[in-house]
Amino acid sequence: SSTRNYFKEVYSSYLNGNYRAAVVSLWSVLVCDAVYKTRRLVDLTNDRWAIKKIETIEKSQRQNSTKSDWELNLFEEFYEQKKFIGIGEITNLRDIQKKRHLCAHPILSEDDVLYTPNKDLVKSMIINALDDFLLRRDYYGKDLFPIIIDTLVENSEYYASEKNIKPLISKYCQRVTTGAIYQIFKNFWKFSFRLDDEKSSEHRRIIHNACIHLYSEVKTRPELLEKIKDDLDYFENISFKTNPLAHLFSFFCRHPDFYKKLSPELRARIRDYLKRDEEDDTHYVYKIATM
Numbered sequence: 001s002s003t004r005n006y007f008k009e010v011y012s013s014y015l016n017g018n019y020r021a022a023v024v025s026l027w028s029v030l031v032c033d034a035v036y037k038t039r040r041l042v043d044l045t046n047d048r049w050a051i052k053k054i055e056t057i058e059k060s061q062r063q064n065s066t067k068s069d070w071e072l073n074l075f076e077e078f079y080e081q082k083k084f085i086g087i088g089e090i091t092n093l094r095d096i097q098k099k100r101h102l103c104a105h106p107i108l109s110e111d112d113v114l115y116t117p118n119k120d121l122v123k124s125m126i127i128n129a130l131d132d133f134l135l136r137r138d139y140y141g142k143d144l145f146p147i148i149i150d151t152l153v154e155n156s157e158y159y160a161s162e163k164n165i166k167p168l169i170s171k172y173c174q175r176v177t178t179g180a181i182y183q184i185f186k187n188f189w190k191f192s193f194r195l196d197d198e199k200s201s202e203h204r205r206i207i208h209n210a211c212i213h214l215y216s217e218v219k220t221r222p223e224l225l226e227k228i229k230d231d232l233d234y235f236e237n238i239s240f241k242t243n244p245l246a247h248l249f250s251f252f253c254r255h256p257d258f259y260k261k262l263s264p265e266l267r268a269r270i271r272d273y274l275k276r277d278e279e280d281d282t283h284y285v286y287k288i289a290t291m
Helices: 002-015 019-045 048-063 069-080 087-104 119-134 142-154 162-173 178-193 198-202 204-218 222-230 242-254 256-261 264-274 279-289
Strands: none
Touching (some): 002 119, 019 069, 019 087, 087 119, 142 162, 142 178, 142 204, 162 204, 178 198, 178 204, 178 242, 198 204, 204 242, 222 256, 242 256
16 A cells, blocks of 8 residues: 555664654655545545545645645544544644654754654654554544445345345444444444334334344444443333334344343333233244344
């Protein structure tokens, strides 16, 4: 990739002891990679924020190609709006930008000596840049939810087969932040087991299958399982109409551990529902749960 090729210059400067050059080129590589990631959001998801951001950057460069205030701002918005990076990462990136300015401009010390970072400092900045941004692939946000659900609905015949849903969920989850995965799972839960609108009712089987696979992703992250405990009121706000409840039973068949997280009151209410005498309800629940 372009980022990998550009990074070779950073590494070469570092190995040769050209530490100021290494820091200057490191910042350039970070900015280029941030732009590439933003463009990829446009290409893959038609992300509104990314579209607007690219337009702003291109306009700024047309007006003044040497203007650089947009560079740090791009990272700030990855932090504040997209939640792609956290406070630790943005703090390190701000520091690299400051060091870049010190290295790129003739700022002399009291002894009329140019600022030159030492080897260990440059090494730490390179490692931080790699860990905090360059090597990260999870840059989708929670706004990916409408993209996924529209893909499922618009291609409902293909995704009627559950085996076709798992690769879709896995593909996106590879590039989604942990916090975003949780928010997307919550949205799918609401559409699967709470809402009773036309879209949810018509495509509930597909949507609930996506919810099943999303929870598999959630379970690989212990911190998200703890968040579920804190948000139990949200997950217990379900519909007791036959269609969403039957699909909820199907979810519990695949993930019995989630049923155990529910409050004793809700579990008792669910057990009472299963004791109902209406044959149609029982048959419907059984049919869905054994798919």
